[in-house]
Amino acid sequence: MLSRSQFALAIGFFAQRHPHWSCDDGPRTGYGFLTRTTNHVKKEAAVIDDDETLLVGEGVDEVEDLASALPARPALTVHEYIVYSAAFNVPAFYFTVHDSNGSFVPLVDVVESSLFKFSPPDGSETTAFAITPPSAPFPLLSQGEHPTLGCPCWYLHPCETEKAVAEFISEVELPDWNEETRLVRWLDLWLMIVGSVLNL
């Protein structure tokens, strides 16, 4: 669990160590966030090649299928944000996805893009604005307002985050860590957990 001021410290330290993320300090302490822009593509449909191996479109250069007759896969621009979730006192991962025309990409295409590692779990309820796995209290992915910018984003729900990070951090924590190290490691682990769902 992080307080707002701890989060503010953590993102400052993190941005120093990870130059592809930049730190926006926001209008006041604790309302800052990390941000970066990445490029992704719409994934091809999964295909089975002659050896009956399942190939996923992203990362496969040659696919012997009609799908390969298509020209370059549509490019997507993803703005990523690491913000503070005031309700759950942990970071939360927010993002927007735009196509090459600058249009907002609908959710069904977002989860089919190279940003996502897996398809939603079986039995998930998928609407235009949220994906909720079966028996989940909160949607896994839904629309939300960026807590500082106020613009609409997709976000991964942070409610399970704290438990997951706590498990890992107890394994790796060392007694000689100072506050800065602890905060950065916390964020690193958190981002690793997000990375189990998204290609970061």
Place this chain on the structure above:
Amino acid sequence: MSARHHPSQTTASRLDKDKGTDYNTTLFRRLTWEGTVPLEIRVDPKELPANSDRGLECYYVQAPRVSYLPLIVPEIRRFLMDVVFDEVAAKGLNHEEWWFESEEGTLLKWHWPIGLIYDNHTISASIRSQPIPSTSMATPMRLILHLAAPPNDKLFFSSTVDACKQAFMNQLKEADFIRWGNTRRMTALRKADQDGLWEGIKEHSFDDFWRVAAKLTPTAGAPARSNSPPPTNSSLSRPMVTDTANPPDRDGAYSMRNVPVRIYLPDGPVLQELAPPLLEDGTPLTLSHFFATHIPLLFPAKPPPPPPSRLNPNPQAPLVPEIAYALIQGVVAPPDAELAWLGACLAGADGWLNICVGAKKTVIV
């Protein structure tokens, strides 16, 4: 069997949760529920379809504070289709492309309760021009309705009632989590009950809504303070204390971890900070303390009175300028109001206490 029955709830003076909560809480909840705001909705004249009846394109509605814009779109649409639009010209219209803007060009959000949109607008308007009138009927808020090309980058992608319901349910769950550290109360509700909450909003039925919401929202019983001084005499902030010998209400407003509260500044980000019902010294958290902690420039803390001296044996604390005020459900809230009580009695239907902060035009010293 209600999930909220537990062994300590035996005294006759404690109302059965299934039959109702205490009188004061119910009174304020009903007042909040019945609150409405006047809206004047006008289609952007540049977008009126051909052959529209231009004299009539303005629609007035007294909208419930706890409702949402997607829920009033159907009646606006019926009016426009029946009275204003030419049938043929209006055929191509898709109401899912409709969106609202205030007169000043502020995009109006689908997932904000209408009362919040109105209060936020009242404050912005008062800063731009006239001060809020002290006693007057509320002036209608003018909305401009656009019929196409919603700015998806700034508004939620989906304006449908279903998306609104999802956002509403998420807010309820988040509020539940903030209060208790888990969402057990929400997840313990049967699906029919969960849906019933939204149906209560849609149908605007206090009874249908609160029949379920009472299981989630804490009551406003007094904090358990056996040796504390008598409560301050403020009729708005303290409900009647019927029986101080009762054990602390485990589900009561003063037993929660934190009050789900957000502060809306006129041009700023939305502030969300921890608001425990009681401070470390056991006294209830008041608005003035909360504001002095988080927005001290707008609500400077009152310094203590100087020590008594021979010349001034009964010193008063120096006055501080009143720069700002807090609007909750359209009412200016007194500084000694307690967050826990406000959260139980004046929260919106989504469980959140929304506080709009405005600046006074004339500084009162």
